[in-house]
Amino acid sequence: MRILIIEDEAALRQQVVERLGREGYTVDASSDGQEGLYLASEYPQDLAVVDLGLPGMPGLEIIRTLRTKGHTLPILILTARGKWEEKVTGLEAGADDYLVKPFHMEELLARIKALLRRAGGNGQEALRFGPLTLDSGSQQVSLNGSVLELTAFEYRLLDYLVRHRDKVVSKSELGDYLYPHDDERDSNVLEVLIGRLRRKLDPAGRLKPIETLRGRGYRFTLTPA
Numbered sequence: 001m002r003i004l005i006i007e008d009e010a011a012l013r014q015q016v017v018e019r020l021g022r023e024g025y026t027v028d029a030s031s032d033g034q035e036g037l038y039l040a041s042e043y044p045q046d047l048a049v050v051d052l053g054l055p056g057m058p059g060l061e062i063i064r065t066l067r068t069k070g071h072t073l074p075i076l077i078l079t080a081r082g083k084w085e086e087k088v089t090g091l092e093a094g095a096d097d098y099l100v101k102p103f104h105m106e107e108l109l110a111r112i113k114a115l116l117r118r119a120g121g122n123g124q125e126a127l128r129f130g131p132l133t134l135d136s137g138s139q140q141v142s143l144n145g146s147v148l149e150l151t152a153f154e155y156r157l158l159d160y161l162v163r164h165r166d167k168v169v170s171k172s173e174l175g176d177y178l179y180p181h182d183d184e185r186d187s188n189v190l191e192v193l194i195g196r197l198r199r200k201l202d203p204a205g206r207l208k209p210i211e212t213l214r215g216r217g218y219r220f221t222l223t224p225a
């Protein structure tokens with residue numbers, strides 16, 4: 001497995017390179033956005049970790065360029081503390097997941113492994129809810145047979161709500177699950193992402209798979225069929 005890290009903070013970059021190397025990954029690293037884009041485009045990377053604030057070219061532009069050119073490699077962005085808009089913009093630009101700095105190296109490893117697992121999905125155990133199908137093996141969701149383009153974050157969010165569909169899931173519980181190490185626990189991000197997830201799952205607005213219970217949280221409304 002080959003992983004690219006684009007990060008201009010030398011100490012952090014070095015730490016990530018060493019740790020991923022010890023885990024057995026082949027690692028390419030760059031401190032510059034343009035060089036990073038080149039490494040991502042021209043070499044067979046399995047995943048990229050991209051800082052958003054970079055000299056040469058901003059991380060967001062790297063992601064947009066890669067997605068526009070049809071590159072599907074999983075991308076994990078690194079964002080600054082206290083900037084929830086960055087998380088949303090990054091995910092909308094095509095990133096699959098984010099980590100807020102500073103982060104624990106173990107958390108980075110867990111996210112990378114989850115993204116790689118999902119990218120190499122093996123197709124087993126599907127749950128059907130009328131027109132919606134959740135395949136926990138490939139971590140894919142389809143609507144009337146067409147696979148939906150969900151980010152890893154959106155998939156985790158949906159998967160959690162589905163597994164706990166017998167109850168109302170509070171925002172803080174979702175935050176604990178999605179971001180055990182992120183003490184910002186930004187409910188704005190959650191709201192924006194729930195909104196996007198709803199539009200993807202239910203473009204016609206008839207299914208209403210996720211219900212908001214004011215002041216209590218969210219509930220997945222469909223029953224298996």
Ligand code: CA
Pocket residue numbers: 007008009051052053054
């Ligand atoms: Ca930076």
